Amino acid sequence: MKKKILTMALLVATGISVNAQKKTGIHLLATHTIGSGGGWDYLSVDQKNNNLFVSHGTQVNVLNKSTGDSVGVIHNTQGVHGIAVVSSLGKGYTTNGKTATCTVFDLRNLTVMSQINVGQNPDATFYDDYSQKVYVFNGKSHDATVIDPQTDKVVATIALGGKPEAGVSDGKGKIYVNIEDTNEIVCFDSKTFSVLSRYKLLGGEEPSGLAIDKANSRLLTVCSNKVMLILDAKTGKLMAKLPIGDGADGVVFDSTTKLAFSSNGEGTITVVREVSADKFVVEETIKSEPGARTIALDTVTHHIFLPTASFEKNNVEGQRPKMISGTFKVLEFGK
Template sequence: MKKIMLSLIIIAYISNSYSQTYKVSKKINVSGDEGWDYLAVDEVNQHLFVSHGSVVNVVDLKSNKTITTIPDTKGVHGIAIADDLNKAFITNGKDNSVTVVNLNTFELIDKVSIKGQKPDAVLYDKFSKKVFAYNAKSNDATVIDAITNKVIKTIPLGGKPEFSVTNTKGLIYVNIEDKNEIKTINASTLEVINTWSIAPGDEPSGLAIDLETNRLFSVCSNNLMIVVDASNGKIIKTSPIGEGCDGVAFDAKKKLIFSSNGEGTITVVKEENANTFSVLETVKTQKGARTIALNKTTHQLYLPTADFGIKPDPTKDNPKPRASLIPNSFVVLVVENNAK
């Protein structure tokens, strides 16, 4: 009986040690009242690039102040940072282009027109020196030479691509939202070499990777995170997450996976080893905070959101209305470990 009681005390202690570990520590105010999507951290310069309607706001993470606004990024979705080339690549969903800017001066280097329609997520692969822009409407990927800024190829994907990651050794992985799949692209041949079902995961969006254990973390709209072996597509684990997820981040040093849920939470999952995963805590954030970026240097997390007005009733012309944004309420939440 004493051994049982001791075990229960140990379990309770461990559980309590994880509770409320992460919290919103501050809110960075950013001007502008348009919508948002992805954001990205420039680790070298400690700048945060925030997609914001038709512009990209750049925040200095040392002062938490907006230092510049990159204009003419109509319908901006994704930002890929190439520190080794001193470039950022920005997808513009409304004019089918990719903006290339200098990471130090933020000046325009090039604006690349592409044949793909509605470019959304974007990935820079340092191994191949290529940029992969994923086109939501034409169901393909535009590949750009990151050195010359020239389009190399368009890769058919057979479904709507979402977020993507690289294994840094020549393989690219991308979620296919409407097919419940992950596809693998060879970064050298630019051919799809694998297609894996991730059912029971439905409508996968965010994707992250552990390069050490070779595990993919795909977050899905049916409140599941699917852990996949990146070498063969085998599903290792399904883990519950919150509602309305659109992003996921992996902290390799802490072995923690963070699912950003639009309901206003982050689900924190611990990777004990390559095959063992457990939910540690649910962190309260703010409604609408559905995308996420990790600062690998400070281990802080960033999530954009705003305050919402009353959601209008559905109509025939607008069966799925969205609540309007309250002016001057756009912020980037900073979430960090309260016990560090």
Template structure:
């Protein structure tokens, strides 16, 4: 019986040209007791930037030690890395501002106030050398010149923007959470040139892209990943994911898509070709780990979370209370593969 099971397992692996298991490899302690949002890898310098309340923690991925704390980023959400300019652009949601720091010294270059309200996700597009902040309360994108740090335009989006990606050739894609859409922005004209429905996806948040197959991966609040043709907007595939997802990452070397689910799991999807996708496995992480970043060099995955206390009872003033964070429990989860393929 054991021999039969092993044979079937080997056949499955060979037929899929893939046999791999991801698992939680380690936890990196992070100082601070506030909430978190996005985290971003600086692949060139092998540093991890972690949004954390009113600061950004910078972790050296070689030593797994915090090497810097960037202060005064009130209500921080996103971090965009511009290696060609040696800058990081950080959205300060409560200050309606963008903090710009030196990538190597982490010293403040400038803090730029913007008209957009509650900047959340942020994207650096090297093709145009522009920075796009996506503003939740004004339903628009603020565009900054990444060289001069000056605001050059505001692009109305007609809905609440979430995460964004670039095709590196002049097109920017952004999820519109409350409209169940993806909008395409021309990085030269700085205007929306296409709007696509991603039904049956509902409340899209995280977004990733495969530049080779020209496929977008949008993860949604109704536990679906929607695969979209980035040229036509056609929905190619709908895949099940876990609950509470807010992020997605793509490993171009392994052709894998990772949905980070706040319930405490990662859904791993294999791209076999531009039109064929399948769920490979569900990896256990930790409750609250809803955003994700991938290290392009090592293939490791990073997620932020903490331990939680009891959830308060709903009140009229606060009908949807959040559970408190247990002091000194904030961590970065490192999820790694046991395969080199």
């Protein structure tokens, strides 16, 4: 007992917090400068070809995810938001918000293969291994477009009853998507394309980023009122409500480390640890940079990537600061 008390006293005397020993050790590893003009939204990892796809205004910048070196550019993706990767077929899909299309491209040489007409203002997208379909969530037409990547044909359009944001799959036939303007998560069947349930987000406003722990059937959604909600994916029951930073637009869950990362536009990353299926705690807040509001996870290296830029000083309340031309970049964090 005396030895324990002495150890605690030494920690206090040297200014070391006991809680500090619980920090993840995750920090900024590299800054990958892209530099060209234009805004940004989502980014995606292509594990098979070791690439990182970064949406950027009217194009997608492609980086080697190990070195940050430029691999190429996919041009003419007007108002690009998301990038879906279908490794088994060697194809990628971008959502082009301004033209209501998806660009289909070759993952190996980045050449454009075709264009697919989808809903109005296509935003988030992802490929589901279970159903072998690409899901595109359309902000203005309030629906989801389902694409068969074998044929690149639209096989279904699903009315969602509100403005969709990010979506995820449980790997068993159910798709979940945040509905920003109704504060809920909609679940639909990946075979029948019928809506199965709608989960109201109690205490959450304008949900954007969405992640899933498939093993424990837990949905993690980040909201504009600075909270992360964790729900039981099977029932919609609220399991936890945790504080996060302001301006979150993305969240990822690492099934190996049991850590979730909320990318907050204020310039922070909230790290949440899954202690058990029923217990989640805020582990740490990591400093990033203002504007770094979306995020992608490399499931092999466990690194996370966040795009942002530098901004001019702005003293006008409620007005977005102007981006400084040529400062676009991707921040890479890890151990």
